[in-house]
Amino acid sequence: MASALLSATHFLPSKSGEFGRLWLRSCRSSIRGKMLPTPLARRDPAGCGGGFVISSVLRRGATKRDTVIPDPDYRIPIVLLGLAGGLAYSNNLLPAAPVGLLGLLLLFQTTRVRFVFDDEALEVKVGEQLQESGENVFVGGKNRWKYSTFVNWELWWPSFPILVYFKETQTNPQGQVHFFPVIFNGKQLYDVMVERAGPSKNSGPGES
Template identity: 25%
Template sequence: MTATPSTSTPPTPAQTVELAPSYLLPFAILLLSVPVVLLQRWVGLTTAVFAVFLIVQAATIRLRFTATTLEVYRSGQQIRNFPYAEWSNWRVFWPPVPILFYFREVKSIHFLPMLFDPSALRACLEQRCPVK
């Protein structure tokens, strides 16, 4: 069962929640690259290409929170899963304008650009994997 977070009733930990994509960060970077192109052409073009890459990622990557794991899907096919039992910490960097999601497992560290609904991400994390 897939549930989408709503403002009226929060999902229970037993429900699977798929986060909606957010294009805010990629489009902000793309918009920022326009004046940079006028000052430093190659830096601006590189920034624009990176923004387009993030737009494609936001369109194809999905995070699903299940009862026990965070699952990562690309174009509907699961590519990784991260059991909450192996997490030691997580954080959303720069909460006023979230740009980066970090989480640490027992054996590795992961950084993801904020390509998902930040409020739904935070709600799922707080509910399923409270910070220790």
Template identity: 30%
Template sequence: MRSTNKAGFLSVTTSYTSNSASTIELKPSYNIPLVLVIAAIPLLLVQPWVGGAFALFGLFLMFQAVTLRLLFTATDLDIYRGDKLIRRFPYSEWQNWRIFWNSFPILFYFKEVKSIHFLPILFNPNTLKTCLEERCPRI
């Protein structure tokens, strides 16, 4: 809506809502689990125990990517399994965050007031980074 005020300046009013006010659910990314499972195949021939460990870890991460949901709300990062809230991380308690290896992001780190978290990137890394930059700028 456009209108002119008493001083003759044009004022424009919009109903735009910032993305930081909406809730965004991240889509899963199966890159890391697939790389681990594929790497396990030749390792099984050379070192069965190491190959088995890689395969099990890859399958575990695949299960986590399928069952977990990350939601960026206006005030928190929420982690759900199905419809059940598992953990809530309020942005107000965050001190810093970082995504390791931009070319192939594999690890997400963030530090809260009382704890440090390292998480494998099992969700779309581009959306993760965009949401983090909007909602919790680095300090």
């Protein structure tokens, strides 16, 4: 992964008086008004003042990453609808029809489909309430893939991203390929993919 994870270590005693241990007095020990749960605190082995010392179990909470949802981007459906309109204006109705239908489909999908990057996986969700998208219609299984199963990924093309490709081994141990139209902010998508799934082979997109 491109980003290093922070970790919490034990607070150790220091004879020189430097900051080494966080004391929580037993009669008033609290964090934001709440007592520390017992799994997260342990008695000071020296028994000084009935204090508690924070355990390294806190490390888990410190390393959890925020959920990221790239903003929708309507540029691709708008370009397709514009192209369809131009073809229809020039009496090229045969190619205008499928291009226009594709543009309308992507316009609809842009309003409802979201890529949700949580702490451990990428998941495709739908709607304002971020409901589950159900089973993948092409390869089966849930539309959720752990970053640890990503083999590689690419964003085509960096200056105007149209497709995002990734290959994972969760769906198929031999490797399963996925293609999605980039109906999200390309810069945000690239940045979070680099952070969660490692760098791609191509360069990143420009500012959207």
